[in-house]
Amino acid sequence: MVQGGLTGLAGGAMPQAGEIALSLERLSGITELDSQSMTITVKAGTPLQVIHQAAEAEGLRLPLDLGSRGSCQIGGNVSTNAGGNQVLSFGMTRALVLGLEAVQADGTIVPAYNKILKNNAGYDLKQLFIGSEGTLGVVTEVVLRLFPQARSKHTALVALESFDKVVGLLNLAQGKLARLSAFEVMWADFFHHVIKVNPNVSHPFDQQYPFYVLLESENDSLEHFQQVLFDELEKGDVLDAVIAQSGRDSEQFWAIRDSIAEVMGSISGYATFDIGLPVSQMKAFLDKAQETLQARFEGFRSLTFGHLGDGNIHMLAWTEGSDNSKAIYQHIYELLHEFSGTITAEHGIGYMKVNYLKLCRSDAEIALMRLLKQAMDPNNILNPGRVIGVADSHSCC
Numbered sequence: 415m416v417q418g419g420l421t422g423l424a425g426g427a428m429p430q431a432g433e434i435a436l437s438l439e440r441l442s443g444i445t446e447l448d449s450q451s452m453t454i455t456v457k458a459g460t461p462l463q464v465i466h467q468a469a470e471a472e473g474l475r476l477p478l479d480l481g482s483r484g485s486c487q488i489g490g491n492v493s494t495n496a497g498g499n500q501v502l503s504f505g506m507t508r509a510l511v512l513g514l515e516a517v518q519a520d521g522t523i524v525p526a527y528n529k530i531l532k533n534n535a536g537y538d539l540k541q542l543f544i545g546s547e548g549t550l551g552v553v554t555e556v557v558l559r560l561f562p563q564a565r566s567k568h569t570a571l572v573a574l575e576s577f578d579k580v581v582g583l584l585n586l587a588q589g590k591l592a593r594l595s596a597f598e599v600m601w602a603d604f605f606h607h608v609i610k611v612n613p614n615v616s617h618p619f620d621q622q623y624p625f626y627v628l629l630e631s632e633n634d635s636l637e638h639f640q641q642v643l644f645d646e647l648e649k650g651d652v653l654d655a656v657i658a659q660s661g662r663d664s665e666q667f668w669a670i671r672d673s674i675a676e677v678m679g680s681i682s683g684y685a686t687f688d689i690g691l692p693v694s695q696m697k698a699f700l701d702k703a704q705e706t707l708q709a710r711f712e713g714f715r716s717l718t719f720g721h722l723g724d725g726n727i728h729m730l731a732w733t734e735g736s737d738n739s740k741a742i743y744q745h746i747y748e749l750l751h752e753f754s755g756t757i758t759a760e761h762g763i764g765y766m767k768v769n770y771l772k773l774c775r776s777d778a779e780i781a782l783m784r785l786l787k788q789a790m791d792p793n794n795i796l797n798p799g800r801v802i803g804v805a806d807s808h809s810c811c
Contacts, residue, residue, distance in 0.1 A: 415429075415434070415796075416797060417435050417439075418435065418439075418487040418489050418491075421480075421486040422494065422762065424618060429738060430765070430798075430799065434697065437459075438508070441554060442457050444457075444464070444465070444753075447469070449472045449474065451530075453557055454468065457555055457559075458487065458554050458555060458556065460488050461484060461485065462479075462484075462487070462491060463483045464746065466483065469560050472560075473575060474561065474562060475490060475560065475561055475798055476560055476561075477510070477595075478498060478810045479498050479499045479500055481672040481750055488556055489553045489556070490555050491558055492508050492511060494507075494545065494547055494762040495761065497724070497760030498760070499595075499596050500596060501724045502596065502721070503593055504722060507544065509559075510558050511544055511554075512558065513528030513529060513557035513657045514540045515527065515554050515555040515658060516552060517551060518551045519793065520549070523554075523680040524551065527555075530641045535691045542763045542786070545762070546801065547764065547801050548797040548800070550786060551790065559679060559694050560802065563769050564593075565632075565637070566633060567630060567631070567632050567664075568634060568658070569599070569629070569630045569657070569664040569668075570655055571618055571644065571655070571742060572626065572627045572628075572654070572656045573625070573653045573654040574624070575579065575653055576624070576653060577625065579625070579651055579678040580713075581724070583646065583651065583652065583805075584630075584693070584723055586642070587629060587685070592632060592633040593632040594629065594723065595630045596629060597630075598627065598719070598722070599626070599627050599722040599763060600622050600671065600719045602622065604717040604718055605670065607677060608670050609657070610616065611675040611680040612669075612670075613805050615670050618666075618667070618735070619654055619656070628671050629742050638658060639657070643655045643657070645673070652807065655692065659708070667738070677717060681730065682737075683732050683738070684730045684732035685730070685739040685740075685742040685746070687729040688757075689727050689728075689746070689756065689757060690724075690725050690756040690758070690759030691725060692725055693722065696727060700727070700748060703745075703746060703749055707731065711741075713736070714731070714733050715731070715732055715734060716731040717730045724759075729746075746775050747770045748761075750774070755774065757770050763800065763802075764800055766804040768799065768802070771801070771802065780802060
């Protein structure tokens with residue numbers, strides 16, 4: 415099985431009995447940075463932050479950003495089709511990959527080194543390896559799109575009274591701001607828990623609110639950004655807002671949103687979710703999930719946050735005093751099936767979610783996935799048991 419930066423959250427890089435781990439950590443470095451074509455070619459083991467720094471040195475940027483940027487590797491980002499904080503404006507990792515090199519199970523090297531945006535010559539073979547989590551081939555090198563640095567960037571932390579107000583702010587910001595690059599929603603349970611367990615962050619408001627949104631806009635004037643928020647305060651659709659006055663302020667706001675490790679370290683026996691569904695369905699789904707889980711499990715608790723603009727919600731759920739995570743997973747995923755959602759929006763299936771895949775993919779889709787796997791890896795040596803599991807697996811836990 416293939417290992418990158420070991421920052422994944424679906425168990426895909428955890429060796430199982432009898433498996434051999436193939437680490438790409440030493441396959442690192444920048445092969446080429448073409449500032450005129452705005453592309454960068456990098457080895458698979460290169461940390462994401464190193465790519466950021468190389469692009470920034472040329473006045474460019476790679477708009478793929480994760481909280482684990484210092485540890486995660488680009489090969490893993492590509493193999494899992496990672497999301498992150500700027501999907502709203504730039505799409506998933508897939509949208510940023512122009513070409514790649516991959517090694518198939520039989521050792522054949524596939525040099526799909528496309529470096530241009532438009533190329534309709536035959537099948538786009540790189541797509542087979544993006545998001546397939548190393549089950550169809552090992553990504554060894556990647557050609558990525560770069561973009562100009564933003565002319566300006568403004569960050570604000572906003573407090574609101576209801577989920578409907580949060581959605582209203584999202585729609586308004588998308589229409590009135592030049593480029594809404596991030597829109598991170600934090601329910602009160604998550605936000606207040608972070609303030610409690612992370613000594614490196616502080617509460618930016620003098621009182622508590624039901625919802626908090628971290629939003630970021632690019633290429634707007636500060637005056638326009640402030641006016642948009644001021645108008646919402648005047649109407650009462652926003653209860654309070656703090657605008658970052660410096661890069662340090664912005665980092666402090668993001669530190670609250672990125673305090674996942676501190677939160678996970680403060681609880682035990684939890685189930686962790688990376689679900690996706692239409693924004694219009696989120697409130698109904700979460701309300702029903704809370705209602706049914708609280709009725710079923712005494713001491714049920716949850717912390718919720720996510721990338722609202724792209725329909726991705728994260729949740730940690732557990733019961734005080736006992737480990738009911740297995741039953742919670744089952745409950746949430748079956749409920750999500752009723753809402754036609756996905757069990758993973760950005761983290762991938764890995765090993766942990768294999769038996770739930772059938773709740774968000776049809777039999778025909780899974781059959782085609784297995785057909786591809788059989789054709790490209792007939793001996794099942796690349797990340798066996800991940801993503802599609804084995805053909806005769808029917809259990810759900």
